[in-house]
Amino acid sequence: MITPVDDGEDAQATIGLAAGATTAGDAAVMAGARIGPYRLLSLLGRGGMGEVHVARQDEPVRRTVALKLLRARHLDTRRLVHFEIERQLLAQMRHPAIAQIFDAGTTADGRPYSAMELIDGLPVTAYCAGERLPLRERLKLFMRICEGVQHAHQKGVVHRDLKPGNILVAKIDGRALPKIIDFGIASITSGGSSDGGSGDALGTPVYMSPEQAASADDIDTRSDIYSLGVLLHELLCGHRPAAGGAHAFRPSARLAELPRAGQARIADAMGMGVADLRRVLERDLDWVVARATAPDRAQRYGSAMELVDDIGRFLDGRPLGAVPDSRRYRWGKFVRRNRGGLAVAAVVLLALLGGLAVSLYGLGQARSQQALAEERARQLETVSRFQRAMLGEIDIESMGLRLATSLRAQVERAAPGEKDALERVLAQVGTVDVARELVGGSILGRAEDAIGQDFADQPLLAADLRESVAEVRKSLGLYTSAAAGFGEVADLRARLLGPRAEPTLRARREQISQLLNGGRDQLREARAVIEGAGQEFAALAEDDPLRIGFEMHRVVSSTADDQHARRDGLHALLQQARRLLGERHPVALEIANYYAIALSRVGERTEAKALFEQLLPVHVEEFGELHPLTYSVRRNVAVARVQAGDFDGAVAMQGELVAGDVQQRGLEHPSTLASRGTLAAMLTDAGRAGEAVALALAVLDGNVRVLGPDHPQTLRSRVNAATIMARLQRYDEALAMQDEVIEARTRVFGPIHPDTLFMRINLPATLHQAGRTDEALASMATVLPTVRETLGDAHPTTQMAMDIRAMIARESGDLALEIRTLRELLAWRLAAPGQGDLKTAETAWLLAGALREAGQAAAEADALWETHVQPLLDAPVESLSPGHRRLADAIRREQAA
Known part of the structure; x- marks a missing residue:
């Protein structure tokens, strides 16, 4: 639920603001009103700038949002600047700990609004109190908040109003997930303040840094660090720092000022005694709060990740950077971290004390050196983790988009006559791939060079750092270079640790995985690596996940040209993995995904759909709703539903995917546009072309503006729009769009490219629907031989061309052409995808009907009916896929007529 809280805030409107901030009468005035595509349900809160509903x-998707609307009487420049800044900043940021913006617009009377993620949660302090969160869990939650703040800082954004009311926490899948909201007074670090030049100190005084209180123009990211320190103080002792108190920023002192009953209540909520809590605060966490809230910002943590690192050190029992260094402090940490080992060491020491003084001295020296080495390794690991997180968030598609936009702007200025030539080049080259290669070569390549130079004397550490770089390459889709990186790591570890060591084999398996991701070009190399590493993996225990994962790669690599063999091999391996590892083990789930895809490729689409549907809730429970693996399974489910004829189910799933893409990437990110285009196509297949047309045209317009008119994705969206226009009988518009696509694809890809041929065989269907049947048949007669010669008879596009020709012949009364076409098409489909496929059954039924209507080949018609049609009609309804059920219903309706 969304609950009010008094956290000392001023009149800022936030998603977490109480409905009590206004009157019931005010809420009733707006209830039911429409703002753009949104219908207002209730007033959530009202502040100095506007209302949140x-x-x-x-x-195009169904969802509930928080709609923030600027008040009409506050449409002054300053507030408009704040409001627009919030919309732009949220659109740039994508992090699980930051509330996402979905949409933005302006009402008819000129009031700007933004639709945002509705957070069904509590202010962080109220959540911790209500859940009686233990100290460690509070700190872990605080670290996730800091990571969100760090993401904003990496985008150049200072929030300037971090407080409990602007950090809501919801429990999802049993895990506390924080969301930072209300960037309404945020500033761009390089662009000065966002107060419209007033110089007022916007924010909440008790959480505001001294420099922010003194001047809105003189702040940087360390102002947010101060606010985080105040928030941490509140999470640790249940109260904000006492204003003007002698120990304002020492949680232990603030706790001591409370009545005994209050101290006991706070400590009990964290699962501790009062004395234990005060001791922990005094020894470590007081220092963290004091450093974060230092009046001189130069003495604060330099970044939110430095604060996270110190909290992590506390949780791991290691020395904190904020605590003054001393031998006693470090020794105390060491003792508490190694109690068991020290107890054993004490016994050994007593036994050997008499004669091993020299040896013990040497051991002490060695331990000192080891401690220094361990400390440096931990520091390097922290840096590596931070760099990996930063690089992993690089949005290659957005980078490529900006590159294309920059090139267009430069050509527009320098040589406007070359605009069309540039678009043709961009369509063929792909700026996303250019950006990906630049990142891989310039940034990651230099990182690898530095590792080789700086850590030549620490080869194992160098291997770990190289593995981090390979992971980033993998996340960016640089599969070939990622495979090379993992291969180098595996070779290095094989020399240092042995070829059968677990870290060696883990890197080797990643090398194989990335080679397989690289497609057929890397298949030969993948097979060679698999053959060379076979003995090492075979030496592992039968139930070792690495061995089973390796066997999966062996099956996939050896069956690239035989999908039936791949299906059988993966099925056997899946049974083994589930027996030895359990159904929910990540390796078993990985094999199950591969197996479901193999089922779909051999035409067993009902079985594939059932397996994908089974895997989805497991992935949600194991990895969470937003995990990339979960998203991948969702997309597979949507496609499987379409293939099985379950169009309504596919639309529902794709709608969820679109909502997620909008939330994660924004409305007009290339990936989101592709996802919205798929939804429009699914709506059309579901018979809902009227709903699909507005979405399809919006996607087309977005692709033209974002990617350019000749980009392959833009052309696909134009094809989808043309298909919908034809369904709505707007044939002139549909034909004009199809001609544009054929011209562009011929110019960009060539006349026999599969995408060009696909469009050319769609054109006759539209011509026929428009009443131009003679032109349609002439066009098909021209293109069909080229399609067959180029793609082959088994290709889906070739078979679709035959479907279209048979349809035109049937509706124009040319039974001889229809029968000839269907006979040939049925022979193809019996070969692949096979007798049980939906399309095969449909073709047999149409051919039997055409033969009977022509009054010829009755025996052939009867045989087709008995072999392909009657089994479909006799099958139990519940055993049929949605597509098979619809076909059976159509056959029965025809019989009844």
Whole structure:
């Protein structure tokens, strides 16, 4: 639920603000009103700038949002600047700990609004109190908040109003997930303040840094560090620092000022005694709060990740950077971290004390050196983790988009006559791939060079750092270079640790995985690596996940040209993995995904759909709703539903995916546009072309502006729009769009490219629907031989061309052409995808009907019916896929007529 809290805030409107901030009468005035595509349901809160409403969006996706609307009487420049800054900043940021913006617009009377993620949660302090969160869990939650703040800082954004009311926490899948909201007074670090030049100190005084209180123009990211320190103080002792108190920023002192009953209540909520809590605060966490809230910002943590690192050190029992260094402090940490080992060491020491003084001295020296080495390794690991997180968040598609936009702007200025030539080049080259290669060569390549130079004397550490770089290459889709990186790591570890050591084999398996991701070009190398490493993996225990994962790669690599063999091999391996590891083990789930895809490729689409549907809730439970693996399974489920004829189910799933893409990437990110285009196509297949047309045209317009008119994704969206226009009988518009696509694809890809041929065989269908049947048949007669010669008879596009020709012949009364076409097509489909496929059954039924209507080959028609049609009609309804059920219903309707 969304609950009010008094956290000392001023009149800022936030998603977490109480409905009690206004009157019931005010809420009733707006209830039911429409703002753009949103219907207002209730007033969530009102502040100095505007109101926040709970609103409902019904299309193109159904969801409930928080709609923030600027008040009409506050449409002055300053507030408009704040409001627009918040919209732009949120659109740039994508982090699980930051509330996402979905949409933005302006009402008819000129009031700007933004639709945001509705957080069904509590202010962080209220959540911790209500859940009686233990100290360690509070600190872990605080670290996730800091990571969100760090993401904003990496984007150049200072929030300037971090406080409990602007950090809401919801429990999802049993895990506390924080969301930072209300960037309404945020500033761009390089662009000065966002107060419209007033110089007022916007924010909440008790959480505000001294420099922010003194001047809104003189702040940087360390102002947010101060606010985080105040928040940490509140999480540790249940109260904000006492204003003007002698120990304002020492949680232990603030706790001591409370009545005994209050101290006991706070400590008990964290699962501790009062004395234990005060001791922990005094020894470590007081220092963290004091450093974060130092009046002189130069003495604070330099970044949110430095604060996270110190909290992590506390949780790991290691010395903190904020605590003054001393031998006693470090020794105390060492003792508490190694109690068991020291107890054993004490016994050994007593036994050997008499004669091993020299040896013990040497051991002490060695331990000192080891401690220094361990400390440096931990520091390097922290740096590596931070760099990996930063590089992993690089949005290659957005980078490529900015590159294309920059090139267009430069050509527009320098040589406007070359605009069309540039678009043709961009369509063929792909700026996303250029950006990916630049990142891989310039940034990651230099990182690897530095590792080789700086850590030549620490080869194992160098291997770990190289593995981090390979992981980043993998996340960016640089599969070939990622495979090379993992291969180098595996070779190095094989020499140092042995070829059968677990770290060696883990890197080797990643090398194989990335080679397989690289497609057929890397298949030969993948097979060679698999053959060379076979003995090492075979030496592992039968139930070792690395061995089973390796066997999966062996099956996949050896069956690239035989999908049936791949299906059988993966099925056997899946049974083994589930027996030895359990159904929910990550390796078993990975094999199950591969197996479901193999089922789909051999035409067993009902079985594939059932398996994907089974895997989805497991992935949600194991990895969470937003995990990339979960998203991948969702996309597979949507596609499987379409293939099985379950169009309504596919639309529902794709709608969820679109909502997630908008939340994660924004409305007009290339990936989001592709996802929205898929939704429009699914709506059309589901018979809902009227709903699909507005979405399809919006996607087309977005692709033209974002990617350019000749980009392959733009052309695909134009094809989808043309298909919908034809369904709505707007044939002139549909034909004009199809001609544009054929011209562009011929110019960019060539006349026999599969994408060009696909469009050319769609054109006759539209011509026929427009009443131009003679032109349609002439066009098909021209293109069909080229399609067959180029793609082959088994290709889906070739078979679709035959479907279209048979349809035109049937509707124009040319039974001889229809029968000839269907006979040939049925022979192809019996070969692949096979007798049980939906398309095969449909083709047999149409051919039997055409033969009977022509009054010829009755025996052939009867045989087709008995072999392909009657089994479909006799099958139990519950055993049929949605597509097979619809076909059976159509056959029965025809019989009844």
